[in-house]
Amino acid sequence: EKPGVNTIFSERELQTAAWIRDAARQDNLSYKILESLTTEVGPRMAGTPGDARAVAWAESKFKELGFDKVWKEPVTFPSWKRGVEKAEIVSPFPQPLAITALGNSIATPDNGLVADLIEFASLKDLVAAPPEKIKGKIVFINHKMQNSNEYGLVVPGRSSGASEAARKGAVAIIIRSVGTDSHRFPHTGVMRYEAGVPPIPAAAMSNVDADMVARMIKRGKPVSLKLELSSSANGSYTSYNVIGEITGSELPNEYVLIGGHLDSWDLGTGAIDDGAGCAIAMSAAEFIQRNRIKPKRTIRVVLFANEEQGLFGGKAYLEAHRQQISRIQAAAEADLGQGPVTKMSSFVRAEALPLVKQMQMVLAPLGIEAGDNNAFPGPDMGDLRLAGAASFGLALKADDYFDLHHTPDDTFDKIEPARINQAAATYAVFAWMAAQAPLHFGSGPELEKLNKK
Amino acid sequence: EKPGVNTIFSERELQTAAWIRDAARQDNLSYKILESLTTEVGPRMAGTPGDARAVAWAESKFKELGFDKVWKEPVTFPSWKRGVEKAEIVSPFPQPLAITALGNSIATPDNGLVADLIEFASLKDLVAAPPEKIKGKIVFINHKMQNSNEYGLVVPGRSSGASEAARKGAVAIIIRSVGTDSHRFPHTGVMRYEAGVPPIPAAAMSNVDADMVARMIKRGKPVSLKLELSSSANGSYTSYNVIGEITGSELPNEYVLIGGHLDSWDLGTGAIDDGAGCAIAMSAAEFIQRNRIKPKRTIRVVLFANEEQGLFGGKAYLEAHRQQISRIQAAAEADLGQGPVTKMSSFVRAEALPLVKQMQMVLAPLGIEAGDNNAFPGPDMGDLRLAGAASFGLALKADDYFDLHHTPDDTFDKIEPARINQAAATYAVFAWMAAQAPLHFGSGPELEKLNKK
Numbered sequence: 001e002k003p004g005v006n007t008i009f010s011e012r013e014l015q016t017a018a019w020i021r022d023a024a025r026q027d028n029l030s031y032k033i034l035e036s037l038t039t040e041v042g043p044r045m046a047g048t049p050g051d052a053r054a055v056a057w058a059e060s061k062f063k064e065l066g067f068d069k070v071w072k073e074p075v076t077f078p079s080w081k082r083g084v085e086k087a088e089i090v091s092p093f094p095q096p097l098a099i100t101a102l103g104n105s106i107a108t109p110d111n112g113l114v115a116d117l118i119e120f121a122s123l124k125d126l127v128a129a130p131p132e133k134i135k136g137k138i139v140f141i142n143h144k145m146q147n148s149n150e151y152g153l154v155v156p157g158r159s160s161g162a163s164e165a166a167r168k169g170a171v172a173i174i175i176r177s178v179g180t181d182s183h184r185f186p187h188t189g190v191m192r193y194e195a196g197v198p199p200i201p202a203a204a205m206s207n208v209d210a211d212m213v214a215r216m217i218k219r220g221k222p223v224s225l226k227l228e229l230s231s232s233a234n235g236s237y238t239s240y241n242v243i244g245e246i247t248g249s250e251l252p253n254e255y256v257l258i259g260g261h262l263d264s265w266d267l268g269t270g271a272i273d274d275g276a277g278c279a280i281a282m283s284a285a286e287f288i289q290r291n292r293i294k295p296k297r298t299i300r301v302v303l304f305a306n307e308e309q310g311l312f313g314g315k316a317y318l319e320a321h322r323q324q325i326s327r328i329q330a331a332a333e334a335d336l337g338q339g340p341v342t343k344m345s346s347f348v349r350a351e352a353l354p355l356v357k358q359m360q361m362v363l364a365p366l367g368i369e370a371g372d373n374n375a376f377p378g379p380d381m382g383d384l385r386l387a388g389a390a391s392f393g394l395a396l397k398a399d400d401y402f403d404l405h406h407t408p409d410d411t412f413d414k415i416e417p418a419r420i421n422q423a424a425a426t427y428a429v430f431a432w433m434a435a436q437a438p439l440h441f442g443s444g445p446e447l448e449k450l451n452k453k
Numbered sequence: 454e455k456p457g458v459n460t461i462f463s464e465r466e467l468q469t470a471a472w473i474r475d476a477a478r479q480d481n482l483s484y485k486i487l488e489s490l491t492t493e494v495g496p497r498m499a500g501t502p503g504d505a506r507a508v509a510w511a512e513s514k515f516k517e518l519g520f521d522k523v524w525k526e527p528v529t530f531p532s533w534k535r536g537v538e539k540a541e542i543v544s545p546f547p548q549p550l551a552i553t554a555l556g557n558s559i560a561t562p563d564n565g566l567v568a569d570l571i572e573f574a575s576l577k578d579l580v581a582a583p584p585e586k587i588k589g590k591i592v593f594i595n596h597k598m599q600n601s602n603e604y605g606l607v608v609p610g611r612s613s614g615a616s617e618a619a620r621k622g623a624v625a626i627i628i629r630s631v632g633t634d635s636h637r638f639p640h641t642g643v644m645r646y647e648a649g650v651p652p653i654p655a656a657a658m659s660n661v662d663a664d665m666v667a668r669m670i671k672r673g674k675p676v677s678l679k680l681e682l683s684s685s686a687n688g689s690y691t692s693y694n695v696i697g698e699i700t701g702s703e704l705p706n707e708y709v710l711i712g713g714h715l716d717s718w719d720l721g722t723g724a725i726d727d728g729a730g731c732a733i734a735m736s737a738a739e740f741i742q743r744n745r746i747k748p749k750r751t752i753r754v755v756l757f758a759n760e761e762q763g764l765f766g767g768k769a770y771l772e773a774h775r776q777q778i779s780r781i782q783a784a785a786e787a788d789l790g791q792g793p794v795t796k797m798s799s800f801v802r803a804e805a806l807p808l809v810k811q812m813q814m815v816l817a818p819l820g821i822e823a824g825d826n827n828a829f830p831g832p833d834m835g836d837l838r839l840a841g842a843a844s845f846g847l848a849l850k851a852d853d854y855f856d857l858h859h860t861p862d863d864t865f866d867k868i869e870p871a872r873i874n875q876a877a878a879t880y881a882v883f884a885w886m887a888a889q890a891p892l893h894f895g896s897g898p899e900l901e902k903l904n905k906k
């Protein structure tokens with residue numbers, strides 16, 4: 001190593017990083033961890049017995065994998081339970097529909113409710129419509145998500161459609177699933193009631209059913225739907241962020257933060273959302289531990305509690321560690337499926353950019369592009385960035401992610417070893433290089449200010 | 454036409470047939486008929502209100518399409534009703550499973566039954582196993598259907614697995630779905646109880662769940678499953694074969710018989726099984742009617758009742774028309790999805806083979822191969838062939854058929870106009886040429902005898 005030149009990795013470090021890249025890709029641990037989680041725990045919706053089983057699984061898996069430290073930090077949130085969920089077209093063409101309650105939805109009356117549908121092409125159209133057309137009806141938002149880039153465009157209909165509809169007198173809302181598949185699976189996901197607006201039941205139907213209901217509506221007669229939900233709020237629940245560390249050799253109190261969220265929705269087994277992210281982060285750190293190539297700084301893996309219903313784990317982590325933001329060398333969460341990683345972007349102080357460039361060069365042979373210096377580190381780490389944490393965005397290829405996302409079909413058989421192993425290798429390289437870097441990446445007031453520009 | 458030469462079509466006839474082939478392929482009627490059936494009727498399991506709605510739909514659709522004669526013939530059968538269907542792994546890894554009752558299954562006790570699973574790779578392995586290993590257990594046949602050619606190989610586990618398991622003291626059976634997909638849909642289908650063997654509940658889990666349960670079993674501890682079914686026999690029901698005819702111009706009492714089965718399973722809307730077959734046959738005949746090119750013989754379209762639960766419509770048709778087998782010029786049912794047709798085989802007397810050859814030449818530009826002279830005309834017409842009816846097999850491409858077959862995902866959005874239109878055009882050409890042929894294809898004692906060889 002060349003003393004005095006702090007903004008480049010040494011030749012030897014670059015060789016080690018390249019070795020990690022190539023060897024970790026041949027390693028199948030991420031695949032095996034995910035097989036274990038989906039088979040032995042399966043669905044783990046926040047606040048359910050599956051949540052508690054997942055926490056126990058994670059603690060014991062970290063220990064089995066030889067992490068230096070393993071602990072839990074409490075995360076408390078209001079829990080919600082799913083119940084009966086049924087819908088059918090009552091007239092003019094009686095047929096059952098494949099639907100699911102949206103997370104946080106209240107129940108319908110005991111025997112369900114029946115009303116005519118009114119269709120809107122988007123949330124925007126609902127917002128623009130006159131209340132007199134909506135009063136007493138069930139709002140049907142039929143906004144088709146065309147590809148994985150449209151999640152942000154379409155998802156507001158899921159999160160805030162109910163209150164927009166209720167404000168105009170609707171008795172319930174049922175949306176086209178926010179998803180890109182054409183299978184008869186409804187996609188669940190969280191929704192929110194706006195304060196001061198009466199809550200109404202909220203559900204999603206599969207894309208297949210949305211197409212069918214639209215064909216019925218096109219025939220010109222009123223289409224009447226019966227909806228029955230018994231979902232409800234279920235009191236306060238305390239789950240845990242589960243954390244495992246590989247202790248750094250020189251700067252153990254500074255750490256690279258990687259992870260995923262441990263909770264899933266209840267319909268599938270959470271293989272791609274977000275078992276994959278957990279497995280990628282755990283295996284990346286374990287690979288470094290097993291191969292006795294500890295970097296200077298600590299690598300900390302956080303499996304966040306309850307991301308799905310409101311980023312509760314991420315918020316709790318920030319609250320518990322807010323005083324030590326500057327000890328975070330770099331943060332990156334994996335929460336967009338099984339990989340591969342296609343791009344690496346950063347959010348670091350200018351002095352560290354040459355190091356980022358070297359990291360990108362090591363990763364380039366995996367098909368990973370260099371991104372900008374405005375990275376989003378993932379849902380549970382977004383607030384850390386706002387608080388000043390140096391952040392990385394390791395973009396996962398998501399072209400099929402929203403086919404499976406939040407459906408019963410999010411299961412382990414969809415995982416391809418080559419994809420998840422590439423992502424695990426990428427996280428291993430990233431975590432090792434960031435932890436070994438000859439320079440602090442800048443977490444603290446300087447980066448916090450940069451956020452506010 | 455050349456008098457005296459009865460075994461070839463005239464040039465003019467061949468031109469008309471080629472015109473039908475090319476024009477019918479541009480016609481989108483089969484697609485529209487199927488859209489109507491799946492949207493306006495949807496699921497139509499034999500013996501349910503959907504069955505009655507389908508019969509009413511079919512009668513009115515035949516009339517709307519301008520068929521010369523439309524009528525119904527009664528078909529009586531024991532009906533079955535689906536009820537609650539739930540399964541979960543109770544230990545060591547509690548998880549719900551995606552399952553469905555097999556048609557004809559009895560119920561479990563009211564609160565379900567719980568027992569350990571015993572896995573077999575196939576029905577054959579179950580048959581070979583010692584009873585002491587099976588007594589008191591739930592048999593799990595995990596026979597993976599690799600491709601669409603393996604339906605006949607794998608389906609006996611569904612139809613007769615329950616009685617084989619019960620004979621050895623099993624308390625229930627749950628099979629891997631007979632299907633080629635990797636989505637979380639269980640595939641239903643009919644099963645039979647053997648007389649003298651106690652009936653036990655019978656269900657299927659999705660391929661995804663079968664993979665997962667197998668992974669659990671591999672871990673070496675007993676895997677215990679809870680099964681709850683409330684399905685039951687539901688008394689006798691009378692449905693109808695619905696029939697429409699385009700009357701022949703010279704030999705109206707001889708007819709070409711085409712069709713599909715009108716019933717479906719209840720989980721999907723029966724788009725590929727067998728709404729497609731119904732739509733293909735109806736549109737083929739209608740195309741000829743609309744274009745005023747009536748052939749010499751009648752074209753009769755039969756939409757059979759209750760194929761799924763035991764070929765009841767086909768058997769009733771044979772009973773009602775057994776005395777007139779020799780009036781059938783040719784018979785071919787479509788019941789393997791949306792097409793395209795890939796091969797045409799025949800079962801006719803030797804003198805008619807040159808005509809078949811000409812038919813095959815007209816169809817060749819659609820990518821249709823010539824088959825042998827041992828055709829199977831389809832499930833509801835198989836017994837007609839045994840009784841001596843000249844038969845044709847218009848093989849439908851089935852590579853994706855068993856992905857969707859008998860699942861909730863058998864829905865209209867899976868239909869590609871180009872595929873179903875090719876099949877409809879093929880049926881139009883076949884029906885027209887067979888009805889116009891200068892020679893009787895040989896239905897009667899001669900062909901009946903050929904079956905017995």
Ligand SMILES: [Zn+2]
Pocket residue numbers: 261273274307335336
């Ligand atoms: Zn997620």
Ligand SMILES: [Zn+2]
Pocket residue numbers: 273308406
């Ligand atoms: Zn999610």
Ligand SMILES: [Zn+2]
Pocket residue numbers: 714726727760788789
């Ligand atoms: Zn069929």
Ligand SMILES: [Zn+2]
Pocket residue numbers: 726761859
């Ligand atoms: Zn079938």
